[in-house]
Amino acid sequence: MSSLRQFKATDLFHFNTINLDSLTETYNISFYLSYLARWPDLFSVQCTPSETLMAYVMGKAEGTGTDWHGHVTAITVAPEYRRLGLAEGMMALLEKVSEQPYDGYFVDLFVRRSNKVAIEMYKRFGYSIYRTVVEYYSGETTEDAFDMRKPLKRDVDRKSVRENGETFLVEPHEVVF
Amino acid sequence: MSDLEKKLRPIYDALEVGNYREGILLCTKALKRQPDLHAVKALKALALERSGKMNEALALCEEIQWAKPTDEATLRTLSMVLKSAGKYEPMIKLYENASKAHPKNENLATQWFMSLARTRDFKGQQMAALQLHKNFKRTNYMFWAIMSITLQGQNVPANQPNVLYQLAERMMDKLNTEGKVQTIEELQLYLIILLGQKNRHVDALALLEGEIGVKTKAIENVELRHMRIELLIKAGRWKDARDAAISILKDSNSDDWRTILQYFDTIFLPVQDADLLASENLAEARTFTTELAKNETKNPKRGPFLAQIELEKRAQEKIGNNQEKVMDLLVSYFDIFGSKTCCFEDLSGYIADLTKDGSLDFCKRLRDTHGEKAETVKQICIQINIARFEHFVGLHTELSSTETTNLVNKLWKLYEDALPFGKDLEETERQYGDDYAIMAAHLLISLHKQTKSYFPLLTAVFMMEHALNASKHNYQLKLVLIRVYELLGAFSCAAAIYNTMGIKHVQHDTMSHFITDRAVSFGQFNDALNQLYGAHEIYHSNEAETPEMILQAYKYSTFSKMQEFIEFQSRLENSLQKMIADRELIRLELLKEDSVSRAITYLKELELGNLKYDDKFCESRIDNRDTSVMLNWNAKDTPSVEMLTRPAAQLGRVWMTLFTLVPCLLKHMAHLSPVDAEYERLVDTLESLAQDEAKTAELTGEEVKLAKIILQVARAYKVLFAAITAQNSNSASKEEPSATAAKIKELLTVAGSTLKREPVKSTGVLPWQSLNTLTLSVETVSYLNVTNHCLLELVATKANKKATFKAVNTVVQEFMGQCRQALQSVQADITALRNIAKPDRIRSGLLYEISDGSLIDFIRSPNNQALIEEKTLKIGASWMNSLVNLQQESISRVV
C-alpha cells in the first residue's frame, strides 16, 4: 500500500523521514531539480496513503552507442519502511522506464563494496558485478565501488554481464559517461 | 586569435586560477589604453565581485549597462555578476536589445528568453519565444511560447473563461494537426491546457487514447496511466476504468494504493448506497481483492490486504452491520504484517474509526494471541506494535502518576531487554527497542504536563541520551531530546544535538524551526543568530539555483515540471519560516546593539522593504515547516507529541505581525519622523493585535505585554509630536504643556506598570519559561531606551521653545527610572538563579533531588549515575551561559 509515482519538486519539503536517516545524504536544490528537469520519469517516490514519503529512487539515462543505459544515482528507503519490497518496486519501475521510452541496453549502479545488504539485494534483482571502481568513494575513508549491471532486452548479446567482473578494475575517471 | 581575444586571454587565465587581484590589474591596464572595451570592463566587474567588492562591481555593471553592449562575451560576464547579486532584471533589456541588433544570432535570442524566464516574466517569455520561432523556425520555440501562455493563464479562476488557455489550445491544435506534437512532454503540456479548462476531461481523454497517446506510449508512463483512469472515472466509463486498474494491480503493481483507490471509485461511484448491498459491484470487489490477496504468497505486499480492509470499512460506512468483518481483517492484517514498523501507521486510521470498545477489543485480541513473548527480533517488533496500538487507543492515558511511573519502568525494561538482540547491528542502524524508550519519554512528557514538575523531563533527557549511545543516528531520539532540552531551558544542549543531524539545504526551511523558534528567549543571542543565519542560506540558494533549473526544464522541454518548479520556488520565496526568521534576525541584531545610539543607527539603516504585515501578505505565506516528522502514537484528535513539547504557542502570523510592527514603529521614532498615515496604521494594527484575545493566544504572556507597552509609547510619541507641531505653528488647537505632560504620563504609567513583574521563582531548574521572562524584560527595556531617547530628542530638536516641554522631559525621565528598575530586577533574579546553575550547587542540590526517592528504576540504577551527572551538569552549563549573557545584557542597558 504505497503509491508509486513520479517525484515532484515539492516533495523536497516532505522527504525528512527519509533524508534525516544518516545513510541518506541531502544535496542542494540544483541536484534534485536537474534530475527532474531532464529525466522526470526516472525519479520516483513511494508514499503512504496519507502522502508520507517512504522511499525514492533517482536515475538518469546516459552513455553512447551500446553503452546507452539507465543509471541509478540514489535509492533510499526510510528505516520504518524497509523490507516491504519498496526498493524492489522502484527498481522494477526504473528498469521498465530505461527500456521504454529510453531504450537502453542495461541499467547500472554503483554501490559501496561494504554495503553487503544492497549488493545482495541487487543480485536478487538480477544485477551482477561488471567491474570494480577503485577508490570511487572519497571522503574520510576511501572505498571501492562495484559497478553492477543488469541487461535489458536490447542487450541481446548480454554484453553488460561479465564473469568475475569484480576482478576487472578501473579508475574513477574511466567511468564517466 | 582575434585582437580582442588576445587581450582577454591573460585576464581569463588569471580569473580561472582565482587570481582576482591580477585580473583586476590586467583589466585596469587594458582599460587605460582603451576605456570603452566593455568585455574587459565586464571581466573587471566579475573579478571585483569574486573578490568580495560587490558595490564596485555593481557600479561598473551600471556603466556597462548604459553603453548597451551587444556582444555575447560581455553580456555573459555581466549576467554572471548581476546574477550573483540577485539582479536579474537588467539583463532582460540588454539581451533584448542585443538580439534585435543581431537578429540572426540564435544564442542571443535564446538568452533573451532565458533572462525573462529567470524572472518569471511569462508574457515577455511569450514574445521572445514567438520571435525565436519566427526567426529560427524550430518547433520547440513554439512550445516555449505555448508554455509561457499557459503559465500566464494558470491563475485565472476556474469558473471564468480562460482566454489564455484558449489561445494556447488553438496553438497546440494547430501543431497537432501538422503532426508536430510528438513527445510525451509535449502531450503533457497539451493535457495541462485542456484540463486547466472547465469540463474538458473528455477531450483530454480522447487525446490520451488517440493517435499521439498511442504514438508516445502514454499509457506506459506512470503519471499518464494514472491520469487516464482518473479521466475515465470522470467520464463515467466505469468498465474501462476498472479494467485498467485491474490490469495494473494484477500485472504490474499490486501494492499501488492510488490505483486501488481508483478501483474502488469504479465500484462505489456508480451505485447508490441503498443499492450497494444488492449490487454486483460489491460482490465483484470482494472477489477481486480476495483474489489479489491470495496471490501474495511469498513476501506479500501490503496493498491487497489493506484493500480488503478499506473495502469492508466503506461497506460498513455505507450499509453498516459489517464491524465484525472489519475487525477480523484488521486482526489478520496484524498477523501478517505485525512485525513491520509501518503496521501501526497502516492500521491506526482504521482503528480510530472503531468504537472505543472495538478498539480495546482489537488490542485485547492482539495480546491474547501474542502475549508478552519477546524472544526473537520479530517478536520484539510485534510487541512494540502492540504497545503502539495500546497507547493509541488510550490505555496509557488518564493514568495516575504512580501508574505512569510503573509503565515507564516497564517500557524501559523492555527497551533494555531488546538491546542484546541488536549487539551486532551496524552503527548506522537503530536498536530494535528504541521506540519503547521513545514511548517512555512520551509518557514522561505527559506527566510533566500533568504535574508541572520538571523531573519527568529530566528523566526523559537521561533516557534519550542513554538510548542515543546505542543508536547513534536515531533522529527520532534526537528530536525528542531537542524539544525536551528546550523545555528545560537548555539551548546549548538542544543546539548540540541539532547540529549532529546533518540538516542541510531545503531541510533548513522545513526543520530549522525546531531550533530557531523563539531562540531569542534563551538569552544566547550569538548562538541563536548563528543558527538563523545558517538556515537562511536556503533562501539565497533558492534565488540563485531554482531559476537556473527552470531554464533547464525549458532546455530539455520538460513541460510537465514547469509549474512544479515555479511552485517550489515560490514556496521557498514566500515561506512562513523565512518571514519568521527574517524578523527573529532583526530582533537579535537589534539586541546585539547594546548602546542606544548604535541601536538607533541600526534602526535608521534597517530596510523595511520586506517587512510587510498586511493581511494579504500574512495570509499568502506558506507554511513548509515539518511538524509531522516527530513520532506520535497519541490518539487521533488529541495533541501530538510535537505540539505537547512546544515551549510556547507555535509561531505564526500574529507573532510575525507583532515583530514587524515593533521594528517599524521604532524605526519611525528613531528618525523622529512625523506622525503620518503609515504611523497611524502601525499603531492601529498593534492596538487591534494587543486587544484581540484570539490573536494574543498565539503569543506568550511576555510578548503580549511587550505589545501593550510599545503601544503605549507609540501613542505617547504621537501625542508629543502633535503638541510640538501645534506649539511651533502656534495653532489654535495647541494645548497647555502641562496637559500634554499629563497625557504622556498617563500612557507611560500604564507602560510602567505593565513592565513590572513578579520575581522569577527559583525551583531548582531554569525552564524555558523563566528564561523567556528575563529575556523579554531585557528586550522590552532596550526598545524603551530607544523610544525614551526619541521622546527627549523630539523636544530637543523639534520644539521651537524647548522650555515649554520641560514637564514632558520630567515625565520621560521618571519613566526611564522605571526602566532601570526593570533591569535591576532582572539582575537580582539572575544573581539568585545563578546559584542553581553552579556545578557544585547542581551536585548538592538538583542531582540530589533527582535521585532522592525517585520511583524511576532508570534513575535509581547505579549504572546510570555517571550519565545523569554528566547531562545535568551540561544542562546547568547551558543555563549559566544564558544567565551570564543576560546579566551582561541587562547591565549594559542601564541608562
Ligand SMILES: CC(C)(COP(=O)(O)OP(=O)(O)OC[C@H]1O[C@@H](n2cnc3c(N)ncnc32)[C@H](O)[C@@H]1OP(=O)(O)O)[C@@H](O)C(=O)NCCC(=O)NCCS
Ligand atoms: C538497501 C535498501 C534500499 C533496501 O530497501 P528495501 O525497500 O528495504 O528493500 P526491499 O524490501 O525491496 O528488499 C528486496 C530484497 O532485498 C534484500 N534485502 C533488503 N534489505 C535487506 C536486509 N536488511 N537484509 C537482508 N536482505 C535484505 C532481501 O532479499 C529483500 O527481499 P525480502 O525482503 O523478500 O527478503 C534500504 O535498506 C536502504 O535504503 N538502505 C540505505 C541506503 C542504501 O544503502 N542505498 C543503496 C545505495 S546503492
